[in-house]
Amino acid sequence: xxxxxxxxxxxxxxxxxxxxxxxxxxxxxxxxxxxxxxxxxxxxxxxxxxxxxxxxxxxxxxxxxxxxxxxxxxxxxxxxxxxxxxxxxxxxxxxxxxxxxxxxxxxxxxxxxxxxxxxxxxxxxxxxxxxxxxxxxxxxxxxxxxxxxxxxxxxxxxxxxxxxxxxxxxxxxxxxxxxxxxxxxxxxxxxxxxxxxxxxxxxxxxxxxxxxxxxxxxxxxxxxxxxxxxxxxxxxxxxxxxxxxxxxxxxxxxxxxxxxxxxxxxxxxxxxxxxxxxxxxxxxxxxxxxxxxxxxxxxxxxxxxxxxxxxxxxxxxxxx
Amino acid sequence: xxxxxxxxxxxxxxxxxxxxxxxxxxxxxxxxxxxxxxxxxxxxxxxxxxxxxxxxxxxxxxxxxxxxxxxxxxxxxxxxxxxxxxxxxxxxxxxxxxxxxxxxxxxxxxxxxxxxxxxxxxxxxxxxxxxxxxxx
Numbered sequence: 346x347x348x349x350x351x352x353x354x355x356x357x358x359x360x361x362x363x364x365x366x367x368x369x370x371x372x373x374x375x376x377x378x379x380x381x382x383x384x385x386x387x388x389x390x391x392x393x394x395x396x397x398x399x400x401x402x403x404x405x406x407x408x409x410x411x412x413x414x415x416x417x418x419x420x421x422x423x424x425x426x427x428x429x430x431x432x433x434x435x436x437x438x439x440x441x442x443x444x445x446x447x448x449x450x451x452x453x454x455x456x457x458x459x460x461x462x463x464x465x466x467x468x469x470x471x472x473x474x475x476x477x478x479x480x481x482x483x484x485x486x487x488x489x490x491x492x493x494x495x496x497x498x499x500x501x502x503x504x505x506x507x508x509x510x511x512x513x514x515x516x517x518x519x520x521x522x523x524x525x526x527x528x529x530x531x532x533x534x535x536x537x538x539x540x541x542x543x544x545x546x547x548x549x550x551x552x553x554x555x556x557x558x559x560x561x562x563x564x565x566x567x568x569x570x571x572x573x574x575x576x577x578x579x580x581x582x583x584x585x586x587x588x589x590x591x592x593x594x595x596x597x598x599x600x601x602x603x604x605x606x607x608x609x610x611x612x613x614x615x616x617x618x619x620x621x622x623x624x625x626x627x628x629x630x631x632x633x634x635x636x637x638x639x640x641x642x643x644x645x646x647x648x649x650x651x652x653x654x655x656x657x658x659x660x661x662x663x664x665x
Numbered sequence: 666x667x668x669x670x671x672x673x674x675x676x677x678x679x680x681x682x683x684x685x686x687x688x689x690x691x692x693x694x695x696x697x698x699x700x701x702x703x704x705x706x707x708x709x710x711x712x713x714x715x716x717x718x719x720x721x722x723x724x725x726x727x728x729x730x731x732x733x734x735x736x737x738x739x740x741x742x743x744x745x746x747x748x749x750x751x752x753x754x755x756x757x758x759x760x761x762x763x764x765x766x767x768x769x770x771x772x773x774x775x776x777x778x779x780x781x782x783x784x785x786x787x788x789x790x791x792x793x794x795x796x797x798x799x800x801x
Contacts, residue, residue: 532761536790576683581763
């Protein structure tokens with residue numbers, strides 16, 4: 346301990362402590378409230394964080410408008426075509442492939458791989474018909490190339506990672522999505538890797554609305570690692586649609602609708618069969634428990650809206 | 666000038682300002698064909714595809730090109746140069762790729778005729794088809 350010549354030990358200054366008054370406490374609280382309000386207002390004034398943001402085409406994943414789908418445009422740019430990989434991911438030359446577990450509705454999630462020669466298949470493709478992706482329906486239309494509306498669409502194409510009947514990599518996708526939307530991007534990546542021996546980060550994310558069983562489309566992202574995106578760089582949304590065919594994405598049911606693919610889709614109901622009571626002008630589901638007198642019973646197959654237009658009302662019990 | 670252009674199945678030429686595909690066997694074929702026959706011009710973007718090949722690379726190569734010279738074209742829109750073009754060599758990848766720019770010269774139209782067509786194997790492409798068009 347320091348002592349001066351007079352053997353004087355300096356005393357520590359003792360700060361006088363006193364209890365804050367009520368006014369002081371109120372003032373402090375008010376000040377803190379004011380600071381909090383100013384802080385939250387400052388946060389509000391900042392631009393939105395990077396929800397797939399809007400550059401180039403002005404489209405983000407959150408506002409995809411399926412009614413605006415045009416058959417000449419199987420995909421649209423997301424975030425100005427810039428993929429969302431992190432800087433760390435963009436330098437990775439480690440081969441990998443990951444497929445999300447199916448969710449509680451049996452739907453696929455994100456499929457992500459670092460495509461390279463090592464992952465590409467050497468064997469012939471095997472059958473995948475045993476897989477029934479969520480919303481799967483086997484349905485044919487004359488206006489669809491190959492007749493079948495739906496294909497089992499690989500998220501990561503067979504030519505890229507050699508996955509066959511992997512149920513975590515197969516979704517219910519239209520022929521149009523498969524051939525016009527996704528295949529050109531798969532081809533571009535596959536041929537680039539074969540030519541350069543480089544790696545391409547490749548991520549495909551099916552986009553579902555609510556509890557729909559069928560995706561409205563897929564987001565596809567690609568980035569060539571060694572040349573820092575000089576060879577491959579894209580971020581697109583591919584429509585899971587089919588020109589001339591309307592789809593109920595909740596179930597996978599479909600019906601012809603000439604306006605789909607024109608950019609101005611007019612919603613129509615699927616064609617269904619109803620029982621009619623021509624006397625009461627009510628319509629019923631075929632298995633409705635209400636008995637209809639033989640003399641007044643009719644059968645109608647067509648759209649519900651047309652039936653209502655004709656003056657019929659839905660039965661209150663079976664609620665068709 | 667002769668223009669040499671690579672296209673996918675629907676005449677797509679480039680995507681987001683990038684080439685759709687590349688193949689070293691195709692480049693070697695072009696280099697060999699031009700060697701001793703014509704001056705080969707291209708943009709600095711294309712030059713790395715042709716290592717050890719005598720050529721002239723510049724941003725304004727289409728403006729600089731003289732009659733008889735060859736231009737390897739990847740990203741440029743040729744519509745403005747149609748009058749200057751004497752011959753077109755199209756290399757079809759025989760694949761579909763995404764594109765946002767198409768090859769602008771209507772070779773199926775009245776002003777052009779197909780004079781030769783030949784398929785060959787590339788390095789990373791099973792088959793590439795070379796089509797040569799001349800003015801009618």
